[in-house]
Amino acid sequence: MGLRPDKAVAAPASWIRQPWGAMSPLARVHPCARVIGPALIGAGCIVESGATIGPAVVLSRNVIVSAGTRLDHAVVLPDSYLGADLELSHAVVNGPRVRHVQLDVESRLAERDALLLQLAPSARRRPSGAGRFVALSLLPAVLPALALHRTVCHWRRRPVDWTVVAAVTGRDPASGVWCLTPLRSARPGTARPLHTVWSLLAGLPDVAAGRTAWYGARPRSRGQWQVLRPDWQGILAEVPVGLLQAPVWADQAADHGEASAIADVFWAVQSPWARLRATRAALVAMLKTDKAHA
Numbered sequence: 502m503g504l505r506p507d508k509a510v511a512a513p514a515s516w517i518r519q520p521w522g523a524m525s526p527l528a529r530v531h532p533c534a535r536v537i538g539p540a541l542i543g544a545g546c547i548v549e550s551g552a553t554i555g556p557a558v559v560l561s562r563n564v565i566v567s568a569g570t571r572l573d574h575a576v577v578l579p580d581s582y583l584g585a586d587l588e589l590s591h592a593v594v595n596g597p598r599v600r601h602v603q604l605d606v607e608s609r610l611a612e613r614d615a616l617l618l619q620l621a622p623s624a625r626r627r628p629s630g631a632g633r634f635v636a637l638s639l640l641p642a643v644l645p646a647l648a649l650h651r652t653v654c655h656w657r658r659r660p661v662d663w664t665v666v667a668a669v670t671g672r673d674p675a676s677g678v679w680c681l682t683p684l685r686s687a688r689p690g691t692a693r694p695l696h697t698v699w700s701l702l703a704g705l706p707d708v709a710a711g712r713t714a715w716y717g718a719r720p721r722s723r724g725q726w727q728v729l730r731p732d733w734q735g736i737l738a739e740v741p742v743g744l745l746q747a748p749v750w751a752d753q754a755a756d757h758g759e760a761s762a763i764a765d766v767f768w769a770v771q772s773p774w775a776r777l778r779a780t781r782a783a784l785v786a787m788l789k790t791d792k793a794h795a
Contacts, residue, residue: 513525552567718746720742736769
């Protein structure tokens with residue numbers, strides 16, 4: 502594979518030299534991961550805790566090796582994601598394709614079977630009890646207002662500012678079947694702040710029932726979920742759908758779906774304080790929009 506234990510490992514001068522070889526300063530190797538030389542780890546690579554790399558391994562760039570995976574005598578080409586608890590030896594990995602060099606056999610692995618999996622399997626975070634309690638406390642005041650809003654909309658012969666969507670709230674690990682939950686969400690086209698407020702109030706019963714959280718990802722249908730990148734699916738699968746989401750801006754309407762996914766992934770990996778700051782920025786932007794429409 503281009504690396505031999507009896508030869509010095511050649512690497513760019515900017516790379517960090519290690520007893521087992523060299524790694525890019527932009528790579529990250531967990532202290533509990535094991536690396537056996539010779540090995541080269543390129544920029545953007547992540548080696549998780551419990552993974553074993555080497556000997557004779559090259560991770561090119563943007564390669565993620567998940568926990569428990571064993572990799573030796575292998576070259577992993579760019580943008581490959583190795584799922585947890587795999588064993589690959591004498592192989593060339595390119596995304597979902599694995600070629601065994603000694604046997605001259607090439608296989609294409611299904612996304613859920615091997616390579617394109619979330620980085621670390623974990624349970625989906627559930628809405629907090631405190632958040633449900635707050636939403637439940639607000640319901641006595643909110644429900645009459647929602648009933649009045651529905652009556653006014655009926656009298657004016659226009660739809661209410663929310664709709665019910667079948668949103669993905671998880672996936673069964675055994676069968677791979679998507680778990681769909683009916684949730685109240687803003688009706689498309691209701692971009693005015695007042696309309697947004699009504700849709701948020703309509704979502705409070707879902708928060709009180711534990712179907713959604715105060716903060717989380719946007720509700721997505723099965724089709725919208727399937728077009729997400731596998732690594733984004735892995736991140737968003739761990740967070741609940743939220744009544745409030747990260748603000749998103751897109752210059753073109755066609756880019757809004759991808760921009761929303763990026764915003765949700767960014768939201769998911771931030772600390773609670775960072776999420777609060779993002780929420781404040783979203784509210785300020787909403788008020789500015791309201792003044793512009795006035």
